[in-house]
Amino acid sequence: MEIFLGFLLSFFLLILSVIKNIFIGYALIGCWVIFALIAIKKGYRIKEIIKMSYNGGREAFIVIKILLIIGGVIGIWMASGTIASIVYYCLKFLNPSLFILFSFLICCSVSFLIGTSLGSISVVGIPLMIIARSGHVNLNIVAGAIIAGVYFGDRCSPMSSSAALVANLTKTNLFTNMKNMIYSSIIPFSLSLFFYYILSIYEPLKNMNNNLSYKILGSFDVNFIILFPAIIILILSIFKVKIYFSAPISILIASVVAVHFQHYNIKDVLQFIILGFNTNNHSSLHAILKGGGIVSMLKPSLVMFVSCSLSGIFKGINIFDSFKKAIINKSLNKHKLFSVISIVSIITAAFGCNQTISSVMTNEIMKDCYKNTSKYRFALDLENSGILIAALIPWNIAALVPTTTLNVSAIKYIPFAFYLYILPIIYFIYLRFSNKFLKTNLNLQ
Secondary structure: OHHHHHHHHHHHHHHHHHHOOOOHHHHHHHHHHHHHHHHHHOOOOHHHHHHHHHHHHHHHHHHHHHHHHHHHHHHHHHHHOHHHHHHHHHHHHOOHHHHHHHHHHHHHHHHHHHOOHHHHHHHHHHHHHHHHHHOOOOHHHHHHHHHHHHHHHHHHOOOOHHHHHHHHHHOOOHHHHHHHHHHHOHHHHHHHHHHHHHHHHHOOOOOOOOHHHHHHHHHOOOOHHHHHHHHHHHHHHHOOOOHHHHHHHHHHHHHHHHHHOOOOOHHHHHHHHHHOEEOOOOOOOOOOOEEOOHHHHHHHHHHHHHHHHHHHHHHHOOOOHHHHHHHHOOOOOHHHHHHHHHHHHHHHHHHHOOHHHHHHHHHHHHHHHHOOOOHHHHHHHHHOOHHHHHHHOOOOHHHHHHHHHHOOOOOOOHHHOHHHHHHHHHHHHHHHHOHHHHHHHOOOO
């Protein structure tokens, strides 16, 4: 009973922090205290609880390193003119009346190419958001399209770390999983395109002219070389170089570009990497071209560390054992099993606050429930639930970092991130009513 009450109170704290716009890290610390007290009541000593928390928290260090690096990348890309140049060239080719649709498609393409949602947000998400701000488009709609797009590739790209993780956890072939994911995404993707097309018609870029291009040319030296810090990320990602290696290389190149082409000094460059970029108050780009920096990722990093510490307590006190036993003893058909794994994914994504932790915890809880089912169905159920659901939870790193990077509301993008919730719904309908379709088109046997 105390565990149920602990989850109930924790959800209340998390939801309250979102509604009241309170930093989610404070709520997570409150959740940690709640479950630490539950552990004490179960007979665990404070020393043991601290050890559990540390063992969980240290798993966050590699992700925190990536977050801090990404913050530095964004700051120096702005200073070097890389982001401004991407905006400048996009303005030459984008159709103003289909801007939202193109934003989704561009993000889908880049994320499938490089396999990382956070990298795609930096490469194309920020430039698209800058264009949206200058064109007075509803930012929540654009943010929804961008975030849905970057998780298209994060789910099914051969370069995706989450796709590789699921394949590893379920002992399945990555490329067979990709085939299954592509088949199961045809209708959700098509519906998303339709909705973004309709929204594009009703929310076109307003006052679309050359003003922003002229402002960029007046503030930055723009040429193809300025794009190289972004291009190097794309090239290295294609060759499967991890972002914590490719991003520092990009930072170094962007620093050289900022000094040589934009005429900043070394002190300025270091300031942009650490504190973020900002134009002077008199610049015409002051309101739309700013942000980034290592400091901007300190709060998301704290969220990551505390959530991992909390998951360490969950694991240490075996908090899900009774739930696992209850589920294993039930005979569930395919659509009900997917419903259960989706609920588990919501819980683990809410408290794990990270895609990786959510996937690992969900696998640990649900794998025995799938022992009489195809391992490829288990892999597809994981991909179609936890991987996408994480990006719909405002305090999860999968959502918090993109919204922080794009400088948009943590919750208002959710109704417009169509692909992220249409896919699980359509997949559930498939399982419920279309087993023949699944057996014909998906390699799940």
